[in-house]
């Protein structure tokens with residue numbers, strides 16, 4: 181056991197994820213929709229952004245490439261993660277992001293002056309997986325890092341949604357401490373043990389009716405994620421009010437949820453729940469009760485150091501820009517949220533997409549057309565579902581994001597497990613298939629249209645991989661036909677959208 185980990189499981193390097201909620205524009209949009217000012221208002225000089233526990237740095241480097249006007253710093257105590265992050269930033273030629281190997285405990289004790297202060301400070305997937313003294317250190321870091329008016333983002337496994345998984349986590353972590361096996365194998369053992377308990381009708385499954393399906397769902401998730409999720413010495417799902425109370429130590433106050441539709445609560449709860457929740461006067465207790473109403477399991481809280489309400493006539497949510505991404509095909513579209521699925525009718529989204537046909541529009545222009553509350557609620561749900569993007573600023577310099585995408589696509593051709601590209605026009609990321617990234621890489625290498633099919637098949641072959649049709653690997657003529665279909669679809673349908681979003685030139 182190494183001693184620098186404080187019980188944090190570093191057995192497997194972390195995944196190469198990107199979280200759209202960590203993009204500066206996304207955070208600003210959530211704060212503005214909730215009626216609060218954002219860091220750029222009143223900022224002195226260049227905006228600065230810090231990620232505490234940046235993991236492999238893939239997400240931070242991607243966001244940095246889409247926001248060349250902001251300076252980014254990523255901190256993590258894992259040398260493996262920092263080395264990967266630095267290599268990626270270097271390969272992409274990014275000059276606005278750097279990565280620092282450091283421990284939150286040391287930083288909280290002695291904040292290095294050269295790190296400076298930040299307008300945004302974020303941490304994703306950490307706060308409920310570390311011991312209380314590390315949570316205290318993280319709050320210390322946020323206190324040192326954030327400027328007045330700065331925004332913090334903290335996500336965590338929350339109560340009461342994780343109550344049902346507590347027995348599984350406890351047993352998995354116990355098995356791990358008594359075993360010399362790698363974490364992924366211990367987790368397999370724990371999953372099969374719980375499946376046998378379920379088959380044997382263990383009383384636990386009657387008391388926690390959601391447990392069985394959650395155990396079944398574990399089989400679909402990646403071993404790297406599962407090890408990070410469950411095999412920590414520390415695993416503490418937290419109540420909103422606990423986190424909000426701890427964040428007061430850094431002078432932070434809750435502003436909004438970065439899970440967009442949750443800002444529509446409690447108004448979107450069905451009666452009588454809406455009235456029951458609405459009657460609770462204490463805002464902290466009210467959030468906790470909302471979380472009971474929806475059985476909340478993961479929160480993404482935005483907090484401000486110095487919360488500033490907007491003045492009534494100051495520019496605000498109405499000035500945000502809406503851009504169409506994917507018009508729903510049918511007469512209705514279903515949007516899944518943490519509090520149920522909502523169906524939007526064509527009467528709501530149709531006029532919005534008609535108005536966006538010739539390009540992005542300000543929310544004010546869309547609201548002028550119809551009933552405000554309905555349109556705004558519709559826009560928030562559509563943005564959550566990925567059908568529109570809501571942005572604070574418009575077009576940016578696309579060149580750094582395209583350099584980043586080129587570096588990633590080239591790396592995927594050599595086997596890198598990346599599955600996102602930067603989409604600078606919307607200040608965010610797009611999730612792509614590996615074949616999409618490979619085709620972007622081949623196009624960047626200057627491979628001619630006619631040669632894309634054989635070169636794609638060759639590239640897959642070099643990596644010992646096959647194209648899949650309905651999950652089944654295909655060979656020979658069938659592979660040739662499938663590769664031709666893929667390439668035709670990418671050139672005709674996907675490439676124009678990628679170009680519009682600034683993914684490729």
Ligand SMILES: C[S@@+](CC[C@H](N)C(=O)[O-])C[C@H]1O[C@@H](n2cnc3c(N)ncnc32)[C@H](O)[C@@H]1O
Nearest residue numbers: 188197233234235256257258282283284304305
């Ligand atoms: C669950 S991962 C999340 C990574 C990244 N934020 C993401 O969501 O992809 C948590 C990260 O925090 C880092 N970490 C944990 N404890 C730390 C500490 N005491 N100091 C610095 N980094 C730490 C780990 O190395 C890991 O990369």
